[in-house]
Amino acid sequence: MMLKKICIAATVATLTFGSMACVQAENMKPGKGVTVNPARATWNTGFFQEALVRRGLEELGFKVKSPKDLQNPIFYKSVALGDVDYWTNGWFPIHNDQLPKDFYDKAEKVGYVVKAGGLQGYLVSKKYADQYDIKSLDDFKRDEVKKAFDKNRDGKADLTACPPGWGCEKVITHHMEVYGLEDDINPIKASYEASMASAIAAHMSGEPIFFYTWAPNWTIFKMKPGKDVVWINVPEINPTPGQVPALDRMTVSGVEGAVSDPTKLGFVVADIQIVANKKFLEKNPVAKRFFEVFTLPLSDINEQNTRMNDGEKSKKDIERHVDEWIAKNTDKWNAWLTEARKVAN
Structure with a gap:
């Protein structure tokens, strides 16, 4: 209704002004009339990014449907076919082996x-890493280190690891074998959320903890790298079969709270990227430009993920998190929208 009112010139004298106002209003909503079909990953640590991008497209005038929650391989097949238009949850190069044949003929990363936000690795209580000079997994072969981290008194250091069936379980098992740690470290494979809750409680009580995690994740917001915990190295880069093409992505510089720089994480470090159908991007350069300029600090995602882990995980909660993030980052948000509007036809 407001757009119509702006666009109607009541008299000849106001016709030119009315036309200019109409054009200006339309430029604010260049996506008007276009319906967008997004998808979303099944892990909730990616829900916040999806909701922010969806909000941005809506502010640009697009009608954005509720996202379809899809498993990775199904999404990549669907976006190539054009059944969905995009998602914000691409992890590369980790997802490379899940792409269908000739994928890049029909879809692309935007x-x-x-960038380098998909971290994975091992962390140790900073207090005890300093006390025992722990720099890598190899240090858990030392008797005094094993004893300090041995909670069940079986002679091995206890590692909060990954439940059976998770991709990280396979990598951790490989590490235990190739680094000769099977007699030194006991990977705990119970429910990750429950195990990490127990680890955090132990940390709060002053006990040493040793765990695997990834980012974005609530764990490294609750326990901050460099202050509470530290990322440690693997002894050497020895990739799990199938990871060789990503060999250069297992050592990374600039990891906050790491014991060394660069850090040999031993897991592939992923870029988190938007993936979209090429025809959709060609028809909607405004959306493409918004995708290109949209980027988030890892700490902001970790903070929101922590709120979800603490119980704020409903659809309304996530939309409120989006509102609050935009309110705190108004200049950045408006700059993204302005950039996107510049390419409107």
Whole structure:
């Protein structure tokens, strides 16, 4: 209704002004009339990014449907076919082996939600890493280190690891074998959320903890790298079969709270990126430009993920998190929208 009112010139004298106002209003909503079909990953640590991008497209005038929650391989097949238009949850190069044949003929990666943001690795209580000079997994072969981290008194250091069936379980098992740690470290494979809750409680009580995690994740917001815990190295880069093409992505510089720089994480470090159908991007350059400029600090995602882990995980909660993030980052948000509007036809 407001757009119509702006666009109607009441008299000849106001016709030119009315036309200019109409054009200006339309430029604010260049996506008007276009319906967008997004998808979303099944892990909730990616829900916040999806909701922010969806909000941005809506502010640009697009009608954005509720996202379809899809498993990775199904999404990549669907976006190539054009059944969905995009998602914000691409992890590369980790997802490379899940792409269908000739994928890049029909879809592409756009921008970086978080460049090198998909971290994985092992962390140790900073207090005890300093006390025992722990720099890598190899240090858990030392008797005094094993004893300090041995909670069940079986002679091995206890590692909060991954439940059976998770991709990280396979990598951790490989590490235990190739680094000769099977007699030194006991990977705990119970429910990750419950195990990490127990680890955090132990940390709060002053006990040493040793765990695997990934980012974005609530764990490294609750326990901050460099202050509470530290990322440690693997002894050497020895990739799990199938990881060789990503060999250079297992050592990374600039990891906050790591014991060394660069850090040999031993897991592939992923870029988190938007993936979209090429025809959709060609028809909607405004959306493409928004995808290109959209990027988030990893700490912001970790903070929101922590709120979800603490119980704020309903649809309304996530939309409120989006509102609050935009309110705190108004200049950045408006700059993204302005950039996107510049390419409107």
